[in-house]
Amino acid sequence: xxxxxxxxxxxxxxxxxxxxxxGKSSLLSRxxxxxxxxxxKSTIGVEFATRSIExxxxxxxxxxxxxxxxxxxxxxxxxxxxxAVGALLVYxxxxxxxxxxxxxxxRELRDHADQNILIMLVGNKSDLRxxxxxxxxxxxxxxxxxxxxxxxxxxxxxxxxxxxxxNILTEIxxxxxQRQMRDPPEGDVIRPDAxxxxxxxxxxxxxxxxxxx
Amino acid sequence: xxxxxxxxxxxxxxxTFWRTPQRAVPGRPYQRVIPNEVMSGSSYQQFQASVNDAxxxxxxEIISGIADTKISKxxxxxxxxxxxxxxxxxxxxxxxxxxxxxxxxxxxxxxEVKKNEGRKVGGGSGIRQYPGRxxxxxxxxxxxxxESSESKLERFQQxxxxxxxxxxxxxxxxxxxxxxxxxxxTWRLLAGYLPANSERRADTLQRKRADYKxxxxxxxxxxxxxxxxxxIHIDIPRMSPLVALFQQNTVQVMFERILYIWAIRHxxxxxxxxxxxxxxxxxxxxxxxxxxxxxxDNYPLDKLTEEKRDIIEAxxxxxxxxxxxxxxxxxxFAQLGIQYKVNQxxxxxxxxxxxxxxxxxxxxxxxxxxxxxxxxNLLTREIPLACTIRLWDTYLAESDEFATFQLYxxxxxxxxxxxxxxxxxxxxxxxxxxxxxxxQNWTDSNISVLVAEAYRLKFAFxxxxxxxxxxxxxx
Numbered sequence: 001x002x003x004x005x006x007x008x009x010x011x012x013x014x015x016x017x018x019x020x021x022x023g024k025s026s027l028l029s030r031x032x033x034x035x036x037x038x039x040x041k042s043t044i045g046v047e048f049a050t051r052s053i054e055x056x057x058x059x060x061x062x063x064x065x066x067x068x069x070x071x072x073x074x075x076x077x078x079x080x081x082x083x084a085v086g087a088l089l090v091y092x093x094x095x096x097x098x099x100x101x102x103x104x105x106x107r108e109l110r111d112h113a114d115q116n117i118l119i120m121l122v123g124n125k126s127d128l129r130x131x132x133x134x135x136x137x138x139x140x141x142x143x144x145x146x147x148x149x150x151x152x153x154x155x156x157x158x159x160x161x162x163x164x165x166x167n168i169l170t171e172i173x174x175x176x177x178q179r180q181m182r183d184p185p186e187g188d189v190i191r192p193d194a195x196x197x198x199x200x201x202x203x204x205x206x207x208x209x210x211x212x213x
Numbered sequence: 214x215x216x217x218x219x220x221x222x223x224x225x226x227x228x229t230f231w232r233t234p235q236r237a238v239p240g241r242p243y244q245r246v247i248p249n250e251v252m253s254g255s256s257y258q259q260f261q262a263s264v265n266d267a268x269x270x271x272x273x274e275i276i277s278g279i280a281d282t283k284i285s286k287x288x289x290x291x292x293x294x295x296x297x298x299x300x301x302x303x304x305x306x307x308x309x310x311x312x313x314x315x316x317x318x319x320x321x322x323x324x325e326v327k328k329n330e331g332r333k334v335g336g337g338s339g340i341r342q343y344p345g346r347x348x349x350x351x352x353x354x355x356x357x358x359x360e361s362s363e364s365k366l367e368r369f370q371q372x373x374x375x376x377x378x379x380x381x382x383x384x385x386x387x388x389x390x391x392x393x394x395x396x397x398x399t400w401r402l403l404a405g406y407l408p409a410n411s412e413r414r415a416d417t418l419q420r421k422r423a424d425y426k427x428x429x430x431x432x433x434x435x436x437x438x439x440x441x442x443x444x445i446h447i448d449i450p451r452m453s454p455l456v457a458l459f460q461q462n463t464v465q466v467m468f469e470r471i472l473y474i475w476a477i478r479h480x481x482x483x484x485x486x487x488x489x490x491x492x493x494x495x496x497x498x499x500x501x502x503x504x505x506x507x508x509x510d511n512y513p514l515d516k517l518t519e520e521k522r523d524i525i526e527a528x529x530x531x532x533x534x535x536x537x538x539x540x541x542x543x544x545x546f547a548q549l550g551i552q553y554k555v556n557q558x559x560x561x562x563x564x565x566x567x568x569x570x571x572x573x574x575x576x577x578x579x580x581x582x583x584x585x586x587x588x589x590n591l592l593t594r595e596i597p598l599a600c601t602i603r604l605w606d607t608y609l610a611e612s613d614e615f616a617t618f619q620l621y622x623x624x625x626x627x628x629x630x631x632x633x634x635x636x637x638x639x640x641x642x643x644x645x646x647x648x649x650x651x652x653q654n655w656t657d658s659n660i661s662v663l664v665a666e667a668y669r670l671k672f673a674f675x676x677x678x679x680x681x682x683x684x685x686x687x688x
Contacts, residue, residue, distance in 0.1 A: 020444060020447055020486070038454070039450055039451040039454035040451060040454065041453075041454065041594070042448050042451060043486075044487045044585070044586040044590055045582075045585035045586050045589065046582065046585075047648060048582070048641075048644045048645070049645070050641050050645075063640075070444055070486045072483070072485050072544070072546075073486070073548075075546070075547035075548065076547075076548060076552075076581070079581070
């Protein structure tokens with residue numbers, strides 16, 4: 001970890017969820033390391049990575065939790081929804097079942113995550129054009145009806161991976177900074193690196209690094 | 214130190230390696246007499262009825278028979294010394310200096326054993342027999358590993374060739390690592406798959422391999438449970454993406470069958486992601502036995518006869534089943550076994566290394582976040598495959614104790630990185646290090662150190678649970 005990595009204005013926790021094999025880990029490695037492995041090992045429990053981006057001249061550090069897709073892991077992984085301000089709910093555009101299960105994942109979030117969590121529906125593997133089984137329009141309509149943002153990505157050829165993360169992080173930033181203007185944070189400042197789990201939109205959610213030094 | 218074991222327990226302990234033979238733990242030897250006809254396996258229905266709880270009682274019966282054979286400590290020690298002496302004489306001409314090192318180490322071991330026993334119960338007699346005690350890191354032995362492995366191999370072969378294998382002795386010498394040539398047979402014996410009685414071996418293997426084929430026909434070749442199969446099918450191709458061996462269709466189908474049948478026979482857990490990694494060591498060891506000396510990473514399995522492939526597959530299946538018996542609660546709903554062990558790990562580290570514990574806590578690192586995978590995959594994701602195989606020599610030598618022992622291995626593993634962890638200044642740095650610990654260059658000697666340290670921790674803490682509790686209130 002270089003020192004530049006340590007300097008940020010906001011720290012947001014984002015979770016990657018969705019069925020097994022839809023490409024959550026690949027999206028994460030594409031976004032955080034610009035790498036892609038055709039076959040990456042299955043995720044056991046949760047895995048973690050970070051990357052910082054700039055929005056409006058502010059440095060936003062995304063702390064991304066990649067979760068195991070198998071149902072058996074739900075009890076473990078749902079513990080990680082706590083404190084998340086954003087979720088990328090991923091399905092595979094070529095696997096209809098992974099799309100059907102989106103509703104179950106939404107229920108999962110409703111039960112375990114903060115109620116203000118921002119959710120983006122992500123149709124991954126858009127490079128598999130000839131195998132597509134979920135039309136873009138259908139998923140888009142579903143997302144609108146459920147108040148989710150929507151994007152299609154390909155971790156393999158990089159299409160839209162950057163925008164997917166940029167969009168959700170920017171959106172979180174807008175909400176948080178607006179709320180901050182409305183009710184400025186009170187005296188008790190949370191050190192972002194000490195308790196990342198407590199950075200959530202419903203509270204005094206983000207701290208400028210300068211405040212605590 | 215404290216020893217509150219009731220009298221009757223003490224009696225059991227001093228007589229057998231198995232602590233409480235009457236306890237109904239799956240995979241543990243029972244004192245139950247089962248008529249031989251039940252397990253003769255003449256019809257599949259009989260077989261199925263006999264394993265309806267998924268535990269193979271037949272082999273356990275054999276083990277418990279062994280456990281009943283009371284071998285007094287002095288006799289076994291004398292026997293061990295006799296082996297060493299006769300071995301020293303037989304190999305004197307071959308390589309004098311190495312043999313000397315080996316026997317010195319061995320006699321030191323005996324001294325160690327006595328010393329530890331004395332320390333533990335203050336001269337009492339109710340001592341638990343630990344298989345193969347770790348010696349204070351045997352650097353000399355590690356250095357002359359190649360040469361001494363020859364003599365070690367002979368010792369294994371002597372044990373294998375005896376009419377009734379002395380499992381305690383086998384465990385003892387396996388604990389510190391098994392020579393490649395002796396590994397496959399030793400693993401089968403230690404897993405309780407191969408009977409200790411040599412007269413029963415051929416029959417048992419034939420029957421178990423046939424039984425496995427039946428299972429494949431009944432469950433895999435028939436209508437499959439979709440959810441189970443789908444998950445396995447997704448995981449197998451991405452198991453070891455960079456090793457050509459595992460990209461062969463033949464190999465992938467073998468793994469699929471092993472895992473699918475294991476899952477069907479263990480409905481309380483079913484297939485859980487990560488169990489696929491636990492097949493790999495068995496598969497590699499049995500493949501290595503089938504094609505000795507060959508480079509395995511690219512070995513084309515189709516070159517093997519079907520018979521040989523079937524043996525690798527069936528034996529991997531049965532050994533996996535035996536091996537997982539003692540950690541089944543790791544894979545049940547909510548993975549309670551793992552959650553429990555993660556909490557134990559946390560308590561243990563807090564006791565052993567408070568600064569490290571506080572460092573992790575202060576930066577918001579939760580033990581579950583990193584040690585879950587260590588426990589779920591038994592460290593297979595954290596260390597190279599060759600090291601996993603060496604580690605499993607010790608795990609298998611621990612037999613039913615291995616579930617507990619693994620906790621101490623995880624503790625030793627965490628403590629191994631303590632200096633680097635203490636240098637990390639934030640949550641991110643800690644997590645990224647903990648999820649990607651640099652073990653690429655690890656060899657067997659790293660594992661020997663790791664298990665020796667784990668053993669030391671277990672020795673100090675496992676039988677003193679109060680150790681873990683005291684001071685709890687101040688946290």
